[in-house]
Structure formats: C-alpha cells, structure tokens
Amino acid sequence: MTINLFFQHLANAISLGSLYALIAIGYTMVYGILRLINFAHGDLLMVAAYVVFYAQGIFHLPLLPSVGLAVVLTTATGVIIERAAYRPLRNSPRSTILISAIGISFLLENLAIVVFGGRPKSFPLPQWLDIGSAAQIGQVTIENITFAIPVVTVTLLYVLLYIVQKTKTGMAMRAVAKDFETARLMGISVDRIIAVTFSLGSALAAVGGIMWSMKFPQINPLMGMMPGLKCFIAAVFGGIGNIAGAVVGGFVLGVVEIMIVAFLPDVSGYRDAFAFVILIAMLLVRPTGLIGEKAAEKV
C-alpha cells in the first residue's frame, strides 16, 4: 500500500468516524442521565432528514432555515416521545422503558412509510456539497462534507460539555443522573431536567441526521436503523454515558470499518460483522467501555 493510498483511506475513515461520533454523542447523553437506551434515536435522524427534504422541496426554504426548522421539529418530536412513552413508565422496571423505546422506533418507521412513502428520495444538496465537490491535497481527494462534519461534531461536543459541566441546568442534569430521589429532594424538577435532556439529545440527532443525509443523499423511512445500531456500538465501545467516550468510539468504529476493507479486501462484505465483534470483545474485556466510568450503580 502506497503512502498516498493510506492517507486516502485515513481521510475516508475520519469522515465516516466523525459522523458516527456525532450521532453517538446523542445516544450516550440520554443514557448518561436516564440510564435509558433510546432506540428511537436512529429514527429521529430520519425525521430530521425528511423535514429538510420537504422544507426545501415543497416550501423552497433555503438550506439554513430548513436545517433550523428540522432541529426544532425533531426536538419537539423527541420531547413528545418522552412525555408520551417514557415518562408514564418512569417508575417501571428499566426493561419496560426499553421495550417502549423499541415500540416508538417501530411507530416512527411505520408512520414514515405511510406518510412519506417507502421509496427512497434524493436529498437536496447545495452546490458546494454536490457530486464532485472535493478538495485535492496532493494525491488525496477529500469530499467537502468531510471538512464540515468534524467541525460540527467538535463544536457540538464543546457546547454540550459546557452545558453539562458549567451551567446550572447541567449541574441539575448531573444530579439527576446520580440519584433521582435525592435530586428531587434538593428542589430539582426532575421531569423538567429529563425533558431538557431529551430535547438536547433530539437536537443532536437532528444535526446528525442532516449531516448523514448530506454525506449519503438517499433518504428512506428505514434509513435510521443502521446508523442507529452502529452509533450505539460506538457509544458502548467508548463507554456508554461518557460523552468524550462516544466521540472516541465513533472514530474507532469508522477507522476499523474502512481499514478492514483497505487491508482485507476479501472480507469487505463482512465489515458490519466486525463492528459487532468489536462490541462483543469490548464488553467481554472492559464492560464499562474504553473510557467509561467505573460501574457507578445507583444504590
């Protein structure tokens, strides 16, 4: 393998990895606060993609307002889901909420099939992201979107860390994560903090979905399933509940997926299997993930 070829693969890996990282952050944040794996997270990506599609295609909104609209509507969807399907089950066993999350995932997918139709649609792209829009650095070709995604991911990561670590709401979120009951006794409105957590998670899903569709401009009602699963793996790999871990996990997954095809082209068709093998290996060796917290179980 020549050095140029290696760098081309590396560029592809960073591009894919940062996208995984972006989506994994949302997964891990909701889990960190609520200990709930929100399986509908992947489907929120799809909701955001369709909002942008219709905003641009039917209402002819420019790119930025449609992205804004998508973030707002997806956030609203996330909050409604929390209110309708998770909050009533707050005191039930954790597996009940998990099943409810899977149900919501199916609901969103089937509703989307009925409302949007099952055929894939072409996602509208601005000129600077369309076919052939790439930068040439030496022999290495880098798609323009590849520059945008890591910037968005890192920016959102910092915003999120700031909110969680530095603001009063963030402090309340951390308190809720430690102990519901005590947090409530300290005068924190647990319901409100959980709603805030969900809206942050859904907004992240919206941005992730839009970035995903810009990189792979084909949207369909089931488009959220695979990224949902992959980013769940990334989040668990990095240590679910840990925001920085999700970013690391996303990058590792992206690099592994690309490098498997690069170095072992004969097994290129089985790269998804490798992603799951990594997950299992990680769970066996370090159940808390790469930089996950020590099992801080609630008492």
Place this chain on the structure above:
Amino acid sequence: MRTRRFLTLVVLLAFVLASVLGCTSEAPKPEAKPATPPPPSEIKIGVYEPMTGSSAAGGQMTWEGIRLANKLYPEVLGQKVVLNLEDNKTDKSEAANCVTRLIDQKKVVAIIGSYGSSLSIAGGQICKTKQIPAVGCSPTNPLVTKDNPYYFRVCFIDPFQGKVMAKYAVSNLKAKTGVIIKNVQDDYAVGLANYFKEAFVALTGNSKAILTELGYNTGDQDFTAQLTKVASLKPDVIFAPGNYGDSAIMIRQARTLKINAPFLGGDTWEAPDFMDIGKQAVEGATFSTHYSVAATGTEVSKKFVEAYKTEYKKDPNAFAALGFDAYLVILEAIKTSGKADPAAITQALTKTKGFKGVTGTITMDENRDANKSAVILQVKNGKFEYLTTVEPF
C-alpha cells in the same frame, strides 16, 4: 394522570394503526365473506412485492403493471379475478410470511412475485410446501425456480444476463480488466457477479481479468474504502450489481473520488430513482434489462404501452411489463386448464409455449424459466436510452 393514560392510549392506537397500514397499504380490501359460502364467483390471485424498503421502486413498478393487466383483463372462465397485494418490505422473512398469509388466509389459487431474487427464494419455499403455483416477474437468479416445481418466471436468468454485460464490456467497450463490487447479502447480486466474472474471463482469455471482487452489506452507504481500492487498480470497467439506490450512491462517491471507469450493472438499475439519486454522476451507466418501449412492436405490447400511458401518465418500464406478462400467463393457464385449481394451474403453466407477451415470446423451459432476449440501456441526459437488443446465445 388521566391525560397521561390518554396520551399512552393515543400512541398505542397510532402504533397499531401504523403497523396495520404499513403491511397492507394500497392492498385491495378483501371482500367480506358471507356466512354460508356460495360457489366461488371470483378467482383470487396473490401478489407479494416490496412496496417499501430499499427495493420499493421495483415492487411498485411491478404492481402498476399487474394492476393494469387486471384492469384490462378482469375476468377468466366467466369469473372475476381479484388481486390481493401483500408488502414484503424488501425483507426475506417478511416475504415468506406474506406468501403464508396469501395462501392460508386469502386462499389464493396462484401467486405473482417478487421483485428481488432473495425475496422470491424465501417466498418460493412456502409455495413449494403448500403446493401453490407462483410466477416471478423479475427475479433472475437461477435458484428461484431450481428444484421448485411450483415456481415459474417470465424473465430471463442471470447466467444469460451476466454474459450479455460481459460481452458488451469486452466487444463494445474494449475492456481488458474489470472489478466487481457487489452486495454480499443479495442472492441476485452475488449470482450475477459470478456469471459476469465467468463470461468476462472466458471472453478476455485472461484468468486474472477481474482484478478484485469487493463486497458490501444491505444498508451500507459508505463505499469510499472499496472505491479507493478500485481507484488504485485502475480497471477498464466496474461491474456493480445491486439495488438502484445504493448503486447510485456508490457511483456518486466514485465520481467524487475521480474514478472515471464506466459502471455496468443489471436490471435492478432500471428505476427513475436511480437517476434522481445519482444525478449527473450516473450519466453513462449501462445495464441490461428485460424490455424497452423502443425495442418492441407486437400487438400486445402496443396495447400495453398505450394503456399504461393513459393510466399512469408516464412511459412504461420493464418491471411493469413483466408484471403485466406474469398476470396474463397465469390467466392463460387458468383458461387452458378450465378451472381455478392450483394443481391444474401448475400443470398448465408447465406447458406454457409461445405465449405472446409484452416482453417477448414466453416459453417455459424444463427449469420453468423463460428463454428471452435482453436489451441494453444507458443513462443519457437523465433518461434511459435504448442501445441494443441481445438475443439468447
């Protein structure tokens, strides 16, 4: 508390509704059965096609053709023919469930479907066990009808299709080397890729003419790793059988990575969505398919083209034409056997000979496959342009 319960109830209801609608959207409602069954006054034919999922465009195009045929020829033996559609959601296990439902609940006497060889193979196992005949419109993998005396098809099969494209690559494009990128989970893509490789190696006389074979999975959207590998090998052609959406995304990424080798594929690329998603990147993409409006002139095909244009206000495609033919072949079998009985229909289908369909003359060979010509189409200015017809060889 009350609002909470209410909300949960609403969500649950919506969920149930959505799943029900999701399964049977667009399906004609089955007639309510009277308490004492009178002698059957209608003949039920089941259809299972991917109306949603990654092959939705193919299933929907096929269904348009079947529905049109039913509209033009609504009766046989003085009885009304009723179609029952099930959506297999481009999912193998769902395909098997659909066929079971059609046979056990809807009591159909024959089945049409499905777009996608993997789906037909899954459904075919049920047809075989329950001994109900099925006619495939466009599943081209040989395994669909192999060892299954109840499965027939009105299209050619992949050994032929692979040869057609290999011949095109070698004689028209003067290709000496090629690479293959295929969806390893799709029986159609894997089979077609193998036949292409065989023929390409034979025609070039070079056992290493296929430089490498790369794979991907259903649902993968990132092909940059495979394509970077391809770019380093500099092949003359890239053969990439797969569904229209994923292939279009792949070709976009190839063009962005400045790979200019021509892309060749199979009949699954024939969908308007291929060009919607691929835009100018898929210009020049060339593939074999079953039928083109430009290549036909028989009586029945003229009638079909005219009726299709008035019904759907657009030009017909190969899948609609095959759906139309599959329906007519079953109708013909019911007519010759004189009764709507699955065993009799199976017998009659086996003897189908010289049937004049829209897509050509259909004769079932000993493997229950139709031996027919292929056409080659190419994307030009955002349209499928007819290049040539290739007779069976």
